[in-house]
Amino acid sequence: MAVPTGVLRVDALQILLTDRYASPVVVDRWERVEPWAVARIWLQSSAAALPRSVIVKWMPDGQREARTASWRLRTELAALQFLEEDLGIGLAPSVIAVDTAARFLVLEDLAPRVPLDQLLRRDGAAAHGDRLAAFARARGALSAATAGRVETYYARRAALGPVDAAADQAGRLAPLREKAIEHASALGVPLDGRATHELAAAMEELATPGPFLTLSNGDAEANNLLLHATGPADARLIDFEFAGYAHALTDAVCLYVPGPAWLTVGDPTTTGLADQYRRTLACGIPGAEDDRRYGYGLAAACVSWALVRLQRFALLDTRSPGDHSRLQLIATLEGAARTAETYRALPHLTTWIRRIAVVLRRRWPDADQDFADSARFPPYQARH
Structure with a gap:
């Protein structure tokens, strides 16, 4: 044919x-x-x-x-x-x-493996705890294996044509954070004082990751992991079109904060996904065992992602009540804040983010929901 x-x-x-x-x-x-x-x-x-x-x-x-x-x-x-x-x-x-x-x-061809997100949408997360664990380990394994090999990768990449390693490390979505800060100010929650200093420090952490500099495929979400629907998971990562070296913990955000496809992702600490990821990561980056360094980097990565999503506020504000994207934005902001609080990092920035979420809940009464209600919002509930 x-x-x-x-x-x-x-x-x-x-x-x-x-x-x-x-x-x-x-x-x-x-x-x-x-x-x-x-x-x-x-x-x-x-x-x-x-x-x-x-x-x-x-x-x-x-x-x-x-x-x-x-x-x-x-x-x-x-x-x-x-x-x-x-x-x-x-x-x-x-x-x-x-x-x-x-x-x-x-x-x-990696068939008969299928994308993890298809299984989660079809059966729910509770039916695929072992596959979610394989997802967490695969994310950690990619970072662990590629730590310290940045020069080898960019030598290979440069041989194929021009590449901007600095842009990879800074993150191609980084400019979107400025728009998010403008939206917060327009909502009556300006970034100022110690929160401003904490945000600058968090972004510096992501820009200069030290031993946490590793290869990412650029889209660490469940649709880019293929595994077997039954039997041993035997996971494989796909879609490396936006690959580049960046802070390893940007690839862990998807375990803590909803990505574009989900309303909720659950608590990876209670499900064990956080430990699965961190133990695997530490095999290549011993610094991942340092609670302070690990927690600070993870909090910075989650906050950065929340701001990238907040830049969509103007678009979401025009949508009809009940639109899932509004729910998702609030869940994202609160998920990032909760992660930072868990690791006792960025306290002033966390307070600022929670204030934004409170304002959005008031502005969008339809989105003022209890995400802790697992019956209504189970882990990996798809956004419509």
Whole structure:
């Protein structure tokens, strides 16, 4: 079955794989993985080494620049090769082939593994405690394995084209925090005094992580972890298009604070996910065992994410009562504050964030809900 014109150059794929396996390869059929520029493609060939199916990711035409920027392809290629060839770890799919001119990557098909978020949406978090634990360990393992190898990664990445390591470390979403601070001021909760100093110190912690500088895939959420729905989890991380070295604890935020897909994530301390992550991380970063350093970095990362989400306030304020995004923003702010309080970090900044949440609850009575009510808001309840 031919892939529609403009989606993927099948001829280029067949030529590339024929070259790779020294035997004619033809596309048998394909299945688009919506909504991304990704497809599972079944192949035919007499080559014994050829896998029955592969995953192909490509840079589509006709979309906004962020979706077509060729640096995303180079970044994913560098990150996956770095993990497999330089570090020898099996946390991600293998690269089978690449055609930079046609802008696509051919990757190992990790089926029958499925995305963790699909299982959580279908069955709820209570049914997948072991898979959530595998998620926490995989996040910690990626950071532990890549700590101290920043020069090796960027040498590989630079060989493929220009890269801004400083932008990776600062975080591409960092500029959004300024807009969030403006929104807070407009709501009557200006950032001032000791909270201002604490925010500056927290951002400095994230910008200069020291031993906590590790590789992130850039999107540490449950949809980017594939594992088996039954039996041993055997987890793999995917989607490294925005990979780069940054503070390791930015990848732990997803365990404590809702990401874009969720209203709630539960308490990782009581579920054990916090310990699963931290113990794995400490295998490569002994400093993770230092409660003060670990707690401060985690609090800084959670606060930073909460501010990134707060910059959406103006959009959410126009939405109809009952919109889940309003609930999610309040849960995010309160989740970040709760994490900082747990680790006794950033007390003045935490007070400021809680004040913003209180103002939003008053402004949006529909969102003035009790997120501690696990019957109404169980862990990993999806945002609609």
